[in-house]
Amino acid sequence: MAPRIGVLALQGDVREHLAALDSLGALALPVKSPRELADLDGLVIPGGESTVIDKLSRMYGVAEVLKARIADGFPVYGSCAGMIMLADTIADPTSNLKGEPQQSFGGIDMVVKRNAFGRQVDSFEVDLAIRGLESLPSQDPNRVTAPVRAAFIRAPWVESVGESVQVLAKVPAENTPLGADGLRVDRIVAVRSGNLLATSFHPEVGGERRIHELFIQMIRGDA
Numbered sequence: 175m176a177p178r179i180g181v182l183a184l185q186g187d188v189r190e191h192l193a194a195l196d197s198l199g200a201l202a203l204p205v206k207s208p209r210e211l212a213d214l215d216g217l218v219i220p221g222g223e224s225t226v227i228d229k230l231s232r233m234y235g236v237a238e239v240l241k242a243r244i245a246d247g248f249p250v251y252g253s254c255a256g257m258i259m260l261a262d263t264i265a266d267p268t269s270n271l272k273g274e275p276q277q278s279f280g281g282i283d284m285v286v287k288r289n290a291f292g293r294q295v296d297s298f299e300v301d302l303a304i305r306g307l308e309s310l311p312s313q314d315p316n317r318v319t320a321p322v323r324a325a326f327i328r329a330p331w332v333e334s335v336g337e338s339v340q341v342l343a344k345v346p347a348e349n350t351p352l353g354a355d356g357l358r359v360d361r362i363v364a365v366r367s368g369n370l371l372a373t374s375f376h377p378e379v380g381g382e383r384r385i386h387e388l389f390i391q392m393i394r395g396d397a
Contacts, residue, residue, distance in 0.1 A: 177215040177393050180205035184230040186222020186255060190378040194386045208239040216249035216393040218386075219256030219279075221327070221376050224288065225268050227255055228277050237279065244281040249369040251389040257365075257372035258330050261286035265333055282367045283336030290331040290361070291374075292351060297327045299380070300349050304364060305342045309397035310387050322382055324363070324375035331374055332362035339367045345374075369393075 176199055181191045183204035195202035195218070205211060217240070219227070231237040244250060244260075252260040259278050265287040267276035291298075301321035326345075335341060343364035350361050363374035369392060377385040391397035 176201045177390060178203060178213060179216045179218065179390070179393070180210065180214045181218045181220060182206075182227070182231070182236070182256075184234065184236070185226045186220035187376070187378065188220050190376075191218045191220050191253070191386075194378045194383055195390075198383060198386055198390060200390060206234060206236075208235050211236070211239055211243065214248075216251070216389065218389070219250060219252040219259050220378075221254030221256065224255040224258040224264075224278075225276055227259055231279075232277070237277070241279050241281075244279055244370070247369050249371075249389070249393045250279075250281065251371040251373075251385070253373055253376055253378070253385075254327065254329055257332075257374055258286050258288055260370055260372050261332075264288065281370050282365060282372060283338050284365060284367075285333040285335075286330045287333050288330050289328050290351075291326050291329045294328055296351075297325070298349065299323060299325050300345060302343045302345070302363070302375075304384070305340070306366060306388055306397065307384055309391050310384060311391075311396075317384075322377065322384060323380055324373075324377070324382075325379045326363075326375050327379075329363070329374040332365060335362065335365060339365050342366055343373075366392075 192202045263285040344360040347358040
């Protein structure tokens with residue numbers, strides 16, 4: 175049976191994720207309300223503006239329901255802004271007009287820095303080796319081991335992770351901006367923690383499907 179996978183449709187590149195999931199045989203559904211979360215096998219949180227996703231998810235009553243489901247082991251994949259929303263800690267949260275700090279759904283023991291790679295004009299693509307793709311049902315081993323072309327658009331990175339988090343990919347230092355100490359270092363851009371998966375980059379932008387395939391395998395218990 176095709177897995178029922180929602181895409182949180184409050185803001186961001188919802189259509190692209192729906193198309194990616196649909197192309198892999200999943201029943202892909204836009205989600206805007208707590209009721210629409212009920213019968214899903216998994217959920218994708220798309221890229222976009224994490225501050226807007228935070229605000230609208232609370233406004234529509236999705237945030238608390240989703241937090242509870244994540245705590246119960248519900249599979250979720252977060253891309254770019256979705257990675258920020260899955261972080262237990264945001265290194266540089268914004269504040270609203272009431273002075274309340276930006277919130278996340280949490281679930282992954284990591285610290286994420288927003289817009290870490292720079293502004294829109296600093297967007298770039300790079301080939302990355304991704305751990306975990308070995309579980310994909312492929313007849314071509316070269317496809318599984320080939321690097322993933324990753325698009326970074328106002329992307330976050332992961333500053334640190336806890337012991338429960340598996341690092342799946344890093345961007346090499348030569349592709350990262352200078353830090354406060356004037357040095358460039360490798361940056362974590364893909365992680366997994368149990369049933370939660372997160373990437374800094376947008377696999378849906380260039381037609382890359384293996385990250386979505388991995389998520390489907392996670393939902394089925396095959397990865």
